[in-house]
Amino acid sequence: MKLVEYLAPLSRGNQQSRILATMYFLEATTGTSKFTTGAIRDALAEARTANLKQWNLSARLGSAGHYVHAEGTGVGRTWELTSTGRSAVAAFAPPLPAESPSVAKQSEAAALRTQVAAISDVEARAFASEAVDCLDVGAHRAAIVFMWVAAVHEIQERVWATSTPAAITAAAQSHNPKAKQAKKRDDLSEYNEALLLQVAQDLGVLDKNQHTELKKALDLRNGAGHPNKLRPGEHKAKAHIEEIIQMLF
CATH class of the missing domain: 1.10.10 (Arc Repressor Mutant, subunit A)
Structure with missing residues (x-):
């Protein structure tokens, strides 16, 4: 009509x-x-x-x-x-x-874009926006990966902004004695993402429940980002985006 x-x-x-x-x-x-x-x-x-x-x-x-x-x-x-x-x-x-299915999908995408637009960090917002773009065209694996990149960037920013290099290094090396000493912001990229989540929890950036849920999101990202038979559907990809936005942004 x-x-x-x-x-x-x-x-x-x-x-x-x-x-x-x-x-x-x-x-x-x-x-x-x-x-x-x-x-x-x-x-x-x-x-x-x-x-x-x-x-x-x-x-x-x-x-x-x-x-x-x-x-x-x-x-x-x-x-x-x-x-x-x-x-x-x-x-x-x-x-x-x-309401037709196409209109319903447009409404969901519009709602997600509104949430993404409210993300203050420019880099995180750009990655999250690409995640929604991928979801919109049915590229569910890519949507999951891009949203996880937005999450990692946000966690890295929070860890570096709220902790000292010495505290970050101590937390990382308590789980992996060979972890690189954190001297600058980019050194956080040297930590694998499971270690980053643990460091963020140890330093109070994430609470226990957030750590648990983000670990699940990391597992989904690992499945979506490597060659395998995983074929996540629209609902799973959309839920992944929404849950990360709610937890971190």
Whole structure:
């Protein structure tokens, strides 16, 4: 179903009701919940809404009360329906179109990208973004590997930022006497990832439960990154990405 079809039964409704219905439709079909007035206007224009140039979307949304929530200011200001707003729209608008598998997948990818965009470290965010790109095209093994690289980078950063080189070296050599002395940040790359996880736990960067779950993630990464018969599915790859984001970011 297209927006023009969805809004047709509301053609005699007031501007505010059609604006809210448009947001309701877009939220359900795009996986995005926050919209600028420009994005809403573009959708209404594509739906061939009559006399749209005369509509003051900001005023109509501003008078919608507790049906909407606004964030930001100026042209970057976004609007989203509240739970009350969704219930109100559902009461007067047509039923939403059934969600297709492709739309559901787009919604999941959009949600992941929103989480990835919130990662503050540029390098970790880039690796995590590549993981989602891989997931999006069905490259599940690659998605697992790239997300693990993001995790390792983040753990290395935390270990180096919160500990001294002497403490890091002592923790590493308590598990492997031959471990390299940590003199600079890049020396952490010389530690195998199982040792890095153990050092991070010893230094308080990770707690016991995080260490346990990240060890499982490392095992999955090892399976995905080496020639074998492992064929991880979409659900496993997506869960791997989500769990690492929740634990570390």
